[in-house]
Amino acid sequence: MAKPRIEGSFVALITPFNQDGSVDFGAFRTLLDWQANNGTSAVLIMGSTGEVSMLTQEERRAIVERTAAMKDGRMKFFYGCTGPGTDATIANLKFARGTGADGAILAAPAYICAPEDDIEAYFAACADATDLPLGIYNNPPRVKSDLHWSHILRLLKHPNIVVLKESTTRVGQVAQVLAAAPDASVMCCDSPNLGLVVPTMSLGGHGTANMTGNLDPAGMALLSKPWADPSVSVSFRETYLRLLPLLHFTYSAINPVAVKSLMKAVGLPAGDLRRPLTGLKPEALAQGVAIVRALGLDRQYGWGLPALPLAAE
Numbered sequence: 082m083a084k085p086r087i088e089g090s091f092v093a094l095i096t097p098f099n100q101d102g103s104v105d106f107g108a109f110r111t112l113l114d115w116q117a118n119n120g121t122s123a124v125l126i127m128g129s130t131g132e133v134s135m136l137t138q139e140e141r142r143a144i145v146e147r148t149a150a151m152k153d154g155r156m157k158f159f160y161g162c163t164g165p166g167t168d169a170t171i172a173n174l175k176f177a178r179g180t181g182a183d184g185a186i187l188a189a190p191a192y193i194c195a196p197e198d199d200i201e202a203y204f205a206a207c208a209d210a211t212d213l214p215l216g217i218y219n220n221p222p223r224v225k226s227d228l229h230w231s232h233i234l235r236l237l238k239h240p241n242i243v244v245l246k247e248s249t250t251r252v253g254q255v256a257q258v259l260a261a262a263p264d265a266s267v268m269c270c271d272s273p274n275l276g277l278v279v280p281t282m283s284l285g286g287h288g289t290a291n292m293t294g295n296l297d298p299a300g301m302a303l304l305s306k307p308w309a310d311p312s313v314s315v316s317f318r319e320t321y322l323r324l325l326p327l328l329h330f331t332y333s334a335i336n337p338v339a340v341k342s343l344m345k346a347v348g349l350p351a352g353d354l355r356r357p358l359t360g361l362k363p364e365a366l367a368q369g370v371a372i373v374r375a376l377g378l379d380r381q382y383g384w385g386l387p388a389l390p391l392a393a394e
Contacts (some may be wrong), residue, residue, distance in 0.1 A: 214243030
């Protein structure tokens with residue numbers, strides 16, 4: 082049986098909070114509808130952009146249950162199911178599978194800095210334990226485990242592993258994976274500093290797994306189109322160069338500080354960051370507002386922008 086194939090913009094969604102710090106499910110519905118209306122192919126709920134490490138287990142389960150009930154067929158709903166170890170991750174996967182998730186994204190468990198052979202075995206064991214479509218996230222900047230392309234290609238042969246999200250700095254690794262033509266979607270983070278967006282898409286990547294789509298879903302949908310014909314490469318170049326200031330801004334602070342701060346500033350229902358994280362200082366946030374104005378996103382999406390410079394809170 083052919084694996085499901087995801088192409089285009091795969092947005093790592095923020096987790097919106099109410100003023101009292103609880104999860105804002107009304108805002109979730111608003112944001113999910115906005116993403117679907119602007120060309121997003123799939124969303125990752127409760128990735129690092131969703132502040133997953135600061136959610137309680139009860140909150141994580143409630144988010145899966147209540148957002149999965151919001152699906153209407155326009156996008157695939159994937160969930161961050163990484164736990165502190167293999168058994169906890171499998172338990173999260175089984176819960177997501179039973180609640181209606183379309184898939185899950187897994188990273189290496191945080192903080193343990195396990196050897197790459199152990200992480201390969203962890204991904205394989207999780208994939209063996211469920212029939213839920215899975216994506217594996219090679220994210221050495223965050224978890225310090227960095228899979229070699231040989232590990233990745235073995236994993237992509239698994240019938241339940243359908244996405245590779247790559248965040249290495251080695252362009253050659255992406256080339257080796259794509260050269261092998263695995264039966265899976267190969268995507269990269271949208272950070273321009275990692276330098277992966279251009280080579281991944283030009284070598285046949287299937288899209289981007291991005292957080293900038295929280296601010297410009299239509300732009301990221303255009304940027305993330307596979308290069309099926311030469312004309313797409315031209316629109317990609319124009320879009321990438323146009324969005325470069327926004328891409329740099331969204332990675333100007335630890336994820337998701339810049340994204341969520343700017344979302345709140347333009348009036349999107351994001352809420353505050355969960356402590357101990359705090360929002361951008363007014364001077365830094367003003368730079369993001371200026372980028373939004375220069376790109377015309379306020380006019381495109383109907384946002385009312387604060388006056389510049391932003392007053393200190």
